[in-house]
Amino acid sequence: xxxxxxxxxxxxxxxWKLRYEASRCTLCGSCVAACSFRAIAPKVERRRLVWSEGDxxxxxxxxxxxxxxRQVNSLTNYCRGCGICEKVCPNDAIGPVRNxxxxxxxxxxxxxxxxxxxxxxxxLEATVRTLDRxxxxxxxxxxxxxxxxxxxxxxxxxxxxxILPPGKLPFTVGAGGNLEVTxxxxxxxxxxxxxxxxxxxxxLSWRMWEGVAMAAAYxxxxxxxxxxxxxxxxxxxxxxxxxxxxxxxxxxIASGHFGWNRILKTMPHMVEDPAGVMIKIGQGAKPxxxxxxxxxxxxxxxxxxxxxxxxxxxxxPNHQGLYSIEESVQKMFLSxxxxxxxRVPVAIKVAASSTSVAVFNNLVRDPYDIxxxxxxxxxxxxxGAAHEVSLDHTGHPxxxxxxxxxxxxxxxxRQGQIPLWAGGGLGRTGDLAADAFKMICLGASGxxxxxxxxxxAGCVGNxxxxxxxCNTGLCPAGITTQEPALAHRLDPEKVAQNxxxxxxxxxxxxKKLMAPIGNSSLPVGRSDALVSxxxxxxxxxxxxxxx
Amino acid sequence: xxRIGAIKSRHYIHASQALQLMQSQQxxxxxxxxxxxxxxxxxxxxxxxHLPTLSMACTDQGLKTAEDMMHAAGFQRVLQWVPExxxxxxxDINAMPNYVFETFDYPKPYKKASDQxxxxxxxxxxxxxxxxxxxxxQGYVYSFWPDVVTLKEIGDPRDIGTYFNLWQPxxxxxxxxxxxxxxxxxxxxxxxxxxxxxxxQGYTALANGENTFYQKNKEMQRKLHRxxxxxxxxxxxxLYTLHYVHRQLAWPLPYFKHVVxxxxxxxxxxxxxxxxxxxxxxxxxxxxINGPNTIIGVLPDGTLFTCCDPKKLRxxxxxxxxxxxxxxxEVCGVNQILPDRDWETDIYPNEREVVIIGNDxxxxxxxx
Ligand code: SF4
Ligand code: SF4
Numbered sequence: 001x002x003x004x005x006x007x008x009x010x011x012x013x014x015x016w017k018l019r020y021e022a023s024r025c026t027l028c029g030s031c032v033a034a035c036s037f038r039a040i041a042p043k044v045e046r047r048r049l050v051w052s053e054g055d056x057x058x059x060x061x062x063x064x065x066x067x068x069x070r071q072v073n074s075l076t077n078y079c080r081g082c083g084i085c086e087k088v089c090p091n092d093a094i095g096p097v098r099n100x101x102x103x104x105x106x107x108x109x110x111x112x113x114x115x116x117x118x119x120x121x122x123x124l125e126a127t128v129r130t131l132d133r134x135x136x137x138x139x140x141x142x143x144x145x146x147x148x149x150x151x152x153x154x155x156x157x158x159x160x161x162x163i164l165p166p167g168k169l170p171f172t173v174g175a176g177g178n179l180e181v182t183x184x185x186x187x188x189x190x191x192x193x194x195x196x197x198x199x200x201x202x203x204l205s206w207r208m209w210e211g212v213a214m215a216a217a218y219x220x221x222x223x224x225x226x227x228x229x230x231x232x233x234x235x236x237x238x239x240x241x242x243x244x245x246x247x248x249x250x251x252x253i254a255s256g257h258f259g260w261n262r263i264l265k266t267m268p269h270m271v272e273d274p275a276g277v278m279i280k281i282g283q284g285a286k287p288x289x290x291x292x293x294x295x296x297x298x299x300x301x302x303x304x305x306x307x308x309x310x311x312x313x314x315x316x317p318n319h320q321g322l323y324s325i326e327e328s329v330q331k332m333f334l335s336x337x338x339x340x341x342x343r344v345p346v347a348i349k350v351a352a353s354s355t356s357v358a359v360f361n362n363l364v365r366d367p368y369d370i371x372x373x374x375x376x377x378x379x380x381x382x383x384g385a386a387h388e389v390s391l392d393h394t395g396h397p398x399x400x401x402x403x404x405x406x407x408x409x410x411x412x413x414r415q416g417q418i419p420l421w422a423g424g425g426l427g428r429t430g431d432l433a434a435d436a437f438k439m440i441c442l443g444a445s446g447x448x449x450x451x452x453x454x455x456x457a458g459c460v461g462n463x464x465x466x467x468x469x470c471n472t473g474l475c476p477a478g479i480t481t482q483e484p485a486l487a488h489r490l491d492p493e494k495v496a497q498n499x500x501x502x503x504x505x506x507x508x509x510x511k512k513l514m515a516p517i518g519n520s521s522l523p524v525g526r527s528d529a530l531v532s533x534x535x536x537x538x539x540x541x542x543x544x545x546x547x
Numbered sequence: 548x549x550r551i552g553a554i555k556s557r558h559y560i561h562a563s564q565a566l567q568l569m570q571s572q573q574x575x576x577x578x579x580x581x582x583x584x585x586x587x588x589x590x591x592x593x594x595x596x597h598l599p600t601l602s603m604a605c606t607d608q609g610l611k612t613a614e615d616m617m618h619a620a621g622f623q624r625v626l627q628w629v630p631e632x633x634x635x636x637x638x639d640i641n642a643m644p645n646y647v648f649e650t651f652d653y654p655k656p657y658k659k660a661s662d663q664x665x666x667x668x669x670x671x672x673x674x675x676x677x678x679x680x681x682x683x684x685q686g687y688v689y690s691f692w693p694d695v696v697t698l699k700e701i702g703d704p705r706d707i708g709t710y711f712n713l714w715q716p717x718x719x720x721x722x723x724x725x726x727x728x729x730x731x732x733x734x735x736x737x738x739x740x741x742x743x744x745x746x747x748q749g750y751t752a753l754a755n756g757e758n759t760f761y762q763k764n765k766e767m768q769r770k771l772h773r774x775x776x777x778x779x780x781x782x783x784x785x786l787y788t789l790h791y792v793h794r795q796l797a798w799p800l801p802y803f804k805h806v807v808x809x810x811x812x813x814x815x816x817x818x819x820x821x822x823x824x825x826x827x828x829x830x831x832x833x834x835x836i837n838g839p840n841t842i843i844g845v846l847p848d849g850t851l852f853t854c855c856d857p858k859k860l861r862x863x864x865x866x867x868x869x870x871x872x873x874x875x876x877e878v879c880g881v882n883q884i885l886p887d888r889d890w891e892t893d894i895y896p897n898e899r900e901v902v903i904i905g906n907d908x909x910x911x912x913x914x915x
Binding site: 140144145147153155157159163164165166167169171173177178179180181185188190410412413415416517518519520521523524525526527528 | 756757759760761762763766767769770771791795796797798799802809811812820822823825826827829830831832833835837838839857858860
């Protein structure tokens with residue numbers, strides 16, 4: 001028998017324990033092969049069988065060695081609760097069970113002396129979300145009848161780019177009594193109000209990224225939905241940069257500038273402009289933290305795209321050299337606007353924070369009219385890899401912050417001039433249309449979503465600590481890994497199909513929400529269409545309280 | 548539901564015509580009020596076309612306050628017309644003690660001022676009066692502008708007509724352009740200011756419909772111009788947008804329609820002027836109306852027009868004779884005023900159309 005010390009790590013210290021029924025197990029080995037975390041292993045147990053055959057007790061015993069599947073006692077290879085073993089087991093013999101008494105947060109820190117990292121999302125509160133306390137309560141009837149969601153044409157489009165105040169439009173009345181264009185306006189693209197959020201090729205497996213890019217192209221070319229996808233920091237394959245599909249891509253630059261060398265070098269060979277450029281200043285799920293791509297995910301093709309050796313790739317928490325908002329506007333925005341000869345809108349993405357309104361105000365007053373979008377990312381978003389303490393304890397919810405920014409613009413008569421895009425945990429219930437619609441009524445021009453896209457592809461993680469191992473490079477679904485064997489678990493075509501179908505469903509649902517309020521264009525800022533059953537929420541968001 | 552109407556005539560017509568136009572449609576509204584704006588005035592005001600007339604309903608105290616303020620500001624009264632009223636018992640009217648139509652000469656320092664300066668002065672003066680008279684509901688100032696009078700009252704239009712002696716045509720109270728509406732706006736509070744037509748610096752607008760982007764319009768307009776106030780009715784937004792597009796931005800009238808009812812993006816993309824239309828759609832997105840509406844407007848030069856939202860659930864018919872053009876929510880209104888016209892020339896404007904009546908009464912129809 002093994003000797004155990006109380007300090008030793010055993011499954012009851014872990015966040016998940018395995019339910020295993022030896023009697024059902026045929027020892028096929030599927031679960032062990034499928035567990036990308038190597039959290040289970042075959043083992044031999046010594047068993048004693050006692051029996052008696054006569055009319056009175058005459059115990060006999062037999063010892064045997066029995067092969068079984070057991071949880072590994074290790075802090076590196078611990079069970080993430082992903083449930084893949086359960087999925088592959090033909091006999092329902094094994095599966096993870098949440099361990100209420102886990103000591104994991106303590107023992108990992110005690111043993112490793114290092115901060116805990118993980119991927120995924122904030123896992124602390126499971127309270128009712130603000131968005132679920134809002135309802136579309138202004139229903140058109142009688143005086144302005146509802147529209148027919150099936151038959152009416154809806155303009156489901158949102159602006160990406162700087163919009164001039166009306167007085168600054170470069171129009172003059174010509175001789176024929178028509179307005180003539182007599183100057184330049186900043187580029188504005190009208191796109192689908194849901195952007196596929198910034199997830200880098202590196203954080204994602206190349207097969208996942210390919211599937212998403214395929215979905216974006218299909219949605220545009222076959223379904224007529226002008227959906228844009230943001231590259232994330234870390235570059236774009238050269239083939240795509242040189243292809244006409246580049247027009248569906250928003251290229252991201254973050255503080256690490258990864259991948260930009262290649263993008264800049266490819267510029268002369270581009271046949272289309274990208275849809276936009278997004279300067280990422282911060283991320284809602286881990287504000288104050290830069291990007292983090294652990295060495296185990298820096299495979300050869302990632303090294304090539306990013307132009308780096310195999311090592312932990314850390315983006316600094318801020319853009320070196322930017323110390324003020326004025327600088328950010330002048331330096332970064334001007335240079336990126338200039339790079340594409342002022343033909344491509346340039347937007348900024350920041351983590352929601354109690355200071356967001358101040359930042360937004362500064363940008364909205366910028367005299368150069370070059371900030372083409374304010375992407376506000378809330379605390380409930382996901383991420384590929386981050387320190388747990390940042391994920392769980394830093395950040396700001398998105399709903400009230402988006403509303404604050406919109407109302408700040410209203411107070412200055414500048415609503416709409418810098419389109420507001422909101423993200424961070426939207427679609428958490430699986431219903432993105434409702435969340436998007438409510439955010440739009442509160443003042444967002446559109447929304448962006450990342451994590452939900454992973455879930456469409458088959459991510460098994462959730463907000464209650466399930467999986468969230470995107471940082472390990474061992475994603476059991478093949479989504480956030482660069483291990484060829486794991487990545488091949490994912491079928492890019494199926495990913496694309498799921499995303500396309502989800503968007504088609506969402507498109508119908510958005511129309512189902514537009515119809516009853518009688519609108520054929522997006523009701524940006526129509527907070528009169530919303531009511532809240534929570535007095536605090538109603539007051540904070542300046543909408544009607546109902547009960 | 549509102550009923551709206553307008554008459555534009557080569558010759559001066561009496562206000563009773565407007566009452567008759569609306570009375571014939573009484574089954575379509577709730578008889579809860581009557582309001583009209585008369586422009587290009589005849590009768591007693593004809594000789595004072597270049598001087599501003601104040602239209603006001605007020606208490607005795609309000610009248611004194613207003614006159615003191617006008618005096619202090621240097622305006623000199625040159626004409627006063629107080630309609631004789633018939634306070635018969637049993638009339639359904641919520642009357643104010645005084646109805647005042649007073650014409651003033653400009654303050655001395657403004658005698659040689661530009662039109663622009665005078666126009667700003669008149670607006671400021673009206674806004675000041677309105678603010679001061681708001682205390683204790685001393686009074687309501689509807690317009691202060693040359694060649695324009697406004698009357699708004701709560702009650703049964705028939706009784707309002709009787710009270711003001713408006714059923715009797717005479718040659719004192721006449722105009723070439725009259726816009727009128729029955730029914731107080733009941734979506735919001737019943738206040739006198741909430742009744743269309745609304746008037747601002749030469750522009751008049753009235754509407755039948757529902758402005759579902761009211762909140763967006765209101766939030767945007769509040770910051771666009773000091774005269775965009777009140778918002779007692781969602782239809783006021785149409786006036787402010789008309790004023791903003793045509794006067795402040797100085798864009799030709801067709802662009803008003805492109806602002807309030809922009810074309811779908813794919814149609815804009817197919818047009819030669821797509822840069823202009825897209826620029827308008829994005830910069831003025833918050834002035835879109837997006838709801839079933841029919842609008843009637845009058846420009847400072849007397850041009851009368853109508854347009855509507857593409858959802859077009861609110862009808863309007865245009866009937867005409869050689870000397871008169873009538874806009875009416877229901878055709879019975881036109882029949883009342885122009886019983887002998889050739890009804891085959893009636894126009895039922897479609898959702899993409901603006902119908903414009905110039906001062907020569909020539910009808911233009913623009914496709915958006
Ligand atoms: S739940 Fe996932 S991590 Fe846990 S043992 Fe099964 S496959 Fe491995
Ligand atoms: S399934 Fe993959 S993407 Fe989803 S949480 Fe687990 S590791 Fe992350």
